[in-house]
Amino acid sequence: RSSTTAVPVLYAEAKPRGEEGEGLPRGQLALPSPPPPPGMGIGGGMSRAIGSAEEMQGRMKRGLSLLSAIMGVFKPPSLDANAGEIAGSGSPPISGSLTAKAPAASFRPANLPPKTMKEVRKHQREVDRINQLYRKKLEREARAEEKRRRAEARRRMELTKQAEKKRKEEMRKEEKMQHQVTVWESEILPNWNNADGFMVAKQDIARAKAKSLAMKSGVPTLMRKRVWPLWIQNRLGITREIWEKYVNIAEKAEEERERRQNEKNAREMARGGMMAGGEEKDGGGMMGGADDNDDTKAREMSYRLITTDISRTFPIFAFFQKECPMHFQLKSILLAQAFYQPELGYVQGMSYLAGHLLFYMDVYETFVTFSNLLATPFMRAFLSLDASNPQIIERYALYQALLRDNVPDLSRHFDEEGIAPDMYFLEWALTLFCKRLPLEVVGRVWDLFFMLGELTIFKTAVAILTILKPKLLGEPFGKILKALATLPQTINVDGLCQAINKVKVTTAFKRRFMMMGLNNAGVPPPRPPSSGASKMLNKKDENKHG
Numbered sequence: 001r002s003s004t005t006a007v008p009v010l011y012a013e014a015k016p017r018g019e020e021g022e023g024l025p026r027g028q029l030a031l032p033s034p035p036p037p038p039g040m041g042i043g044g045g046m047s048r049a050i051g052s053a054e055e056m057q058g059r060m061k062r063g064l065s066l067l068s069a070i071m072g073v074f075k076p077p078s079l080d081a082n083a084g085e086i087a088g089s090g091s092p093p094i095s096g097s098l099t100a101k102a103p104a105a106s107f108r109p110a111n112l113p114p115k116t117m118k119e120v121r122k123h124q125r126e127v128d129r130i131n132q133l134y135r136k137k138l139e140r141e142a143r144a145e146e147k148r149r150r151a152e153a154r155r156r157m158e159l160t161k162q163a164e165k166k167r168k169e170e171m172r173k174e175e176k177m178q179h180q181v182t183v184w185e186s187e188i189l190p191n192w193n194n195a196d197g198f199m200v201a202k203q204d205i206a207r208a209k210a211k212s213l214a215m216k217s218g219v220p221t222l223m224r225k226r227v228w229p230l231w232i233q234n235r236l237g238i239t240r241e242i243w244e245k246y247v248n249i250a251e252k253a254e255e256e257r258e259r260r261q262n263e264k265n266a267r268e269m270a271r272g273g274m275m276a277g278g279e280e281k282d283g284g285g286m287m288g289g290a291d292d293n294d295d296t297k298a299r300e301m302s303y304r305l306i307t308t309d310i311s312r313t314f315p316i317f318a319f320f321q322k323e324c325p326m327h328f329q330l331k332s333i334l335l336a337q338a339f340y341q342p343e344l345g346y347v348q349g350m351s352y353l354a355g356h357l358l359f360y361m362d363v364y365e366t367f368v369t370f371s372n373l374l375a376t377p378f379m380r381a382f383l384s385l386d387a388s389n390p391q392i393i394e395r396y397a398l399y400q401a402l403l404r405d406n407v408p409d410l411s412r413h414f415d416e417e418g419i420a421p422d423m424y425f426l427e428w429a430l431t432l433f434c435k436r437l438p439l440e441v442v443g444r445v446w447d448l449f450f451m452l453g454e455l456t457i458f459k460t461a462v463a464i465l466t467i468l469k470p471k472l473l474g475e476p477f478g479k480i481l482k483a484l485a486t487l488p489q490t491i492n493v494d495g496l497c498q499a500i501n502k503v504k505v506t507t508a509f510k511r512r513f514m515m516m517g518l519n520n521a522g523v524p525p526p527r528p529p530s531s532g533a534s535k536m537l538n539k540k541d542e543n544k545h546g
Helices: 046-050 053-073 117-191 197-217 221-232 240-271 294-312 325-340 350-358 363-374 377-383 390-406 408-417 425-431 439-452 455-472 477-485 493-502 507-515 532-545
Strands: 004-007 029-032
Touching: 117 197, 117 221, 197 439, 221 363, 221 439, 240 294, 240 325, 240 363, 294 325, 294 350, 325 350, 325 363, 350 363, 350 425, 350 439, 363 377, 377 390, 377 425, 390 408, 390 425, 390 455, 390 507, 408 455, 408 477, 425 455, 439 455, 439 493, 455 477, 455 493
Parallel strands: none
Antiparallel strands: 004 029
């Protein structure tokens, strides 16, 4: 019977869809089979159905040809064992090359015409170029990674060296400090106040040696508790009994104040008009008296300032915050001092002085040193807060003269901008730089102040401005005051001491300074040396530090 056979579209003898292949699936065409032999029909016999042997052989040949054509078109792609991918598929390579070992001629689907040799060579060059670029990229990344690794190794090695250097420096400082402590304890302090006439020369040598050591490297931290009181001296004759007496007076006054405050609050509540916060407008009477005289009001004001300022003293350390032990110690010192020297009372800034001493001493020693420090002419002058006080006016003039001699351009700029000493130097003097400089630096400045007197304060202020000169010169009024009110914490001991030593003191300034009697800020100078060695040592130190 007549039939058709479905083959793929690439078969050469295929006819278009619609002519003889209607109804076939999409993508297939109809091939006409050879016409049946004559006389063959449905009712024919077997001999007619099979036909002759020649026809069978012809059909077999055509079938084999058709099968060969079909298998040639749909030959499955071969697996490239070297590249690990299907040849000609364009899949990314598994190895470091973009195309592995697949030839450029295989980058073409099998159902498309083969490439010409020109295309093969062009595409192979493109593949080689891409492979080369990729290899260069990998090499650059490898070099960058190696460079980063080596830089990291160098950085770690540098940090290790710096840490080791810092450790060794700290060890050297510790050994040096320990040696200095030994010298102070064995050679200086035992002979400091020796009253034996035979030992007078030894006493002078000890004081001269103390001065020399303090000028070079300061007083060791552990020794300041003993050395500072020796330099400032207890000229007020304060004893432990005096200290306890005024502490008790302050405690009773505080209790009386709280009692009067509670009574006043109760009366206010009874009237229905209790004041906000429970504070009195006219003072609570710290002395417990019934009359609101000027003395009582002054003490009440001192109490309020003290309770306010304590928590603001050295705020970065939190030592003096409420509920801390040093808070109550500092409060007892300030209140006892307000009763011990009522003519001074309390001035803002005193809490920094007492708090700094409290870092090195116990409560009683702090009170003795603090009270004697406030009794010096230098502190008395500035604590008066009287701009018309001749002592303050003269000290301002001395400071401006020293600034003009050492930093003339900055002094002129301050004059042009209207920067007066009372705008910044007053705070530095009242707190002896405690409020603005790091504690380590302040300790060294106090060593020099207790040893050499108030000239140290003038020279320190000029040294600070010398360091800040690049930031201050040419700046307007507001920026200058802001910079002076917030001194940089980068000012270190060595840098400031070098700047202090470079401050020159002219002969005219020395003469003017001595005419005022400003010798050692109330601290008595050491006994004139009786030995030639100590004379030379003192003279050398005076020439070195002006």
